[in-house]
Amino acid sequence: MRDIRKIIQKIPFSTNGMALIGLVLLLAGIVVTRGGILQLREFWIEFTPYFPLSFSNVTPASVLVSVPLIVKVFIVLVSSVCAVLIGALWGFSGLAEMFRARKRAVTPADLDQPVLVAESLRNGQAQYWRSASWSLRKFASVWPRVRFVTPISYEIVKDLARSSAKLVLVGFLVALAAYLLHLAPVLLKKYLQVSIELMVPSALPLYALLVFLILANVCIAVSLVPLRPQEFVRTCHLVPVHGAGDPHLFFALLEEGCRLLSPTGLPDRKPVRLEQEETPTTKGSLIESYPEPVQAFSRPAAYVCLPFVFLLLTMGFSRLINFHRPLAPMHYVDFLAYHSVDYILEVAFALGLIFAGQHLAEVARRIFMIRRFRSALVFSYATKDSRPRMAETSPEQPLGLSRLMKWKLAQGVDDQLAGWAKDPGRPRKFSMQFCWAEAISEASAGDAARFLVRLEQSASLDQAMKQLSELPFHVDFQPEVVQTPDPTTRAAPVHRNDGI
Numbered sequence: 001m002r003d004i005r006k007i008i009q010k011i012p013f014s015t016n017g018m019a020l021i022g023l024v025l026l027l028a029g030i031v032v033t034r035g036g037i038l039q040l041r042e043f044w045i046e047f048t049p050y051f052p053l054s055f056s057n058v059t060p061a062s063v064l065v066s067v068p069l070i071v072k073v074f075i076v077l078v079s080s081v082c083a084v085l086i087g088a089l090w091g092f093s094g095l096a097e098m099f100r101a102r103k104r105a106v107t108p109a110d111l112d113q114p115v116l117v118a119e120s121l122r123n124g125q126a127q128y129w130r131s132a133s134w135s136l137r138k139f140a141s142v143w144p145r146v147r148f149v150t151p152i153s154y155e156i157v158k159d160l161a162r163s164s165a166k167l168v169l170v171g172f173l174v175a176l177a178a179y180l181l182h183l184a185p186v187l188l189k190k191y192l193q194v195s196i197e198l199m200v201p202s203a204l205p206l207y208a209l210l211v212f213l214i215l216a217n218v219c220i221a222v223s224l225v226p227l228r229p230q231e232f233v234r235t236c237h238l239v240p241v242h243g244a245g246d247p248h249l250f251f252a253l254l255e256e257g258c259r260l261l262s263p264t265g266l267p268d269r270k271p272v273r274l275e276q277e278e279t280p281t282t283k284g285s286l287i288e289s290y291p292e293p294v295q296a297f298s299r300p301a302a303y304v305c306l307p308f309v310f311l312l313l314t315m316g317f318s319r320l321i322n323f324h325r326p327l328a329p330m331h332y333v334d335f336l337a338y339h340s341v342d343y344i345l346e347v348a349f350a351l352g353l354i355f356a357g358q359h360l361a362e363v364a365r366r367i368f369m370i371r372r373f374r375s376a377l378v379f380s381y382a383t384k385d386s387r388p389r390m391a392e393t394s395p396e397q398p399l400g401l402s403r404l405m406k407w408k409l410a411q412g413v414d415d416q417l418a419g420w421a422k423d424p425g426r427p428r429k430f431s432m433q434f435c436w437a438e439a440i441s442e443a444s445a446g447d448a449a450r451f452l453v454r455l456e457q458s459a460s461l462d463q464a465m466k467q468l469s470e471l472p473f474h475v476d477f478q479p480e481v482v483q484t485p486d487p488t489t490r491a492a493p494v495h496r497n498d499g500i
Helices: 002-009 017-050 060-064 067-103 114-123 134-142 144-148 151-191 204-223 247-261 300-321 332-338 340-368 415-422 459-468
Strands: 235-243 272-276 283-288 371-383 407-409 428-443 450-456
Touching: 017 067, 017 300, 017 340, 067 300, 067 332, 067 340, 114 272, 114 283, 114 371, 114 407, 114 428, 114 450, 134 144, 151 204, 151 340, 204 300, 204 340, 235 459, 247 283, 247 371, 247 415, 247 428, 247 459, 300 340, 332 340, 371 450, 371 459, 428 459
Parallel strands: none
Antiparallel strands: 235 428, 272 283, 272 407, 283 371, 371 428, 428 450
């Protein structure tokens, strides 16, 4: 499987979803534009012998029996012009998207809700679902796998649900319109004493298209739910500390040491200082190295959407450009009674295909825009209790079983640090907890806020953190004693020789 992935990754654009979207739009634009140009050419060849147009021989009677031909010519002509214009727009925009996708710079933003990120790293469990809506929290309590749905995926799922609700509403409106059209002759006969005939064909093609889009939305939404729980595996280490320093100084030394985790030449990420809500004396520091983009395949739903986008866009315009309906001369009354609704239904179905293709293209674009990053994540916090707790140190009882801790951002001047500054020599004891892991985060775009997706253990990071976590214990500053001259001793006079 890994070999297959490596081979696919070498294929151009395989991991660049935006370039794939651009390629599909380019191909669809070429096909649609070509169809429109060919149809306009046929019109030109067919109507050239009649130029200049003369209406002297056109009688009202001939117009009344040529309504089917007139309507067809109008639909095909307008559709062909739109195909040329819209197809060219798709082609140029797709080509521009392909070039932009190759040169698009990625500037990772900060992690969203660092208080939840810190608790995820400490507790070893997903935490973003706790800040979601009430309905999602209740649903997550019934189906725990929903807890691993990232906020970005959750927003896409909500939009798909809204889209499906709108499609259901459209289906009801189509059914209502068909029902009213069936009742129209009866109602006109009953209330206005007007006798008309109206043939209403089945709207089954529209219903089928709506059902297809709803099923597509459901399948895409289900694909955004992880098939298996995401791993939140990290390494934690607890160290009782005693000395004359304050935890804030320990955090500062650790933060400076963790700057070595970022690659050389990349900017540093600003650490985030936290404190526990229930016990403000419990302080913490969340440190992250510079996030590096991860070249990985997007979710498969976006790739599956691509051929459907091409087929729906091209088929929709093809049905309009090659509009075929009965062309036998008939009176306009017969046309309105037996074929008008059929013409409207055919045009509506073709436009529905185009809108369906655009909808799937937009969904695929949102999924392809998701960017993933890898970084080293370190969370350390200090408590006054220096006795190790078994739930946090015993390998048989993982840290994920420890109680949930609520954090908040530390604001303003810290009274604890100010108290230490007044008496820096007083001995202190506290317990320092270290947790670290390689973090996989994702963002809805290259410069959008990032969300924690997964935590992984890394042997190289474990080795680096074993050394970095010990750096604060090796710091020992002592003032150097400098001998100063006795002020009672008179300096010897200095004799100048000016050469006179």
